[in-house]
Amino acid sequence: GAGVSQSPSNKVTEKGKDVELRCDPISGHTALYWYRQSLGQGLEFLIYFQGNSAPDKSGLPSDRFSAERTGGSVSTLTIQRTQQEDSAVYLCASSLGDRNIQYFGAGTRLSVL
């Protein structure tokens, strides 16, 4: 596609439920990144994929968070047993090559009630 696409744009869930957030990167981009933007913590890195592999998962805040990427394209970020502190905007970015210009999607706003 023309840009990074994220779905849904908004997600409201109840505490304790699982959620899946989807990211479609720019066609041909080999690298994919997830970030979280929250009022208290600013913009934080979560995980990085090169192809289908995740060489850097250092930003995942707990084992309730996981992500996968299939076919070197679409990625899904899963949050299990959501907590109120998981409420944030989850941003996905993709890049091509080692110059690391990352292009961002519009994000998914997650609200945990």
Place this chain on the structure above:
Amino acid sequence: AQSVTQPDIHITVSEGASLELRCNYSYGATPYLFWYVQSPGQGLQLLLKYFSGDTLVQGIKGFEAEFKRSQSSFNLRKPSVHWSDAAEYFCAVVLKEYGNKLVFGAGTILRVKS
């Protein structure tokens, strides 16, 4: 601690006035440097980047930034601000030794008054 600092949380400028947003980093090596802009409800848009070479870089929307190694700074400038520039601006770095992730400053919210 290694970090990216944007010392101004909010800045207000008059339309047509010049703008400078400050960014400092504290890393031993020179990282790749970026400025992104975020309008309300939107994702991040890349304004400009610095990898190497000429220390004055031009970006989109009339923005420029200057890398100063001696000051570990990468300040963003615009000679004449437009009302549509009101947004939040983020300075970010990539330090290849720490992988490809972007490390962001806290952001500066720009308000433009007419």
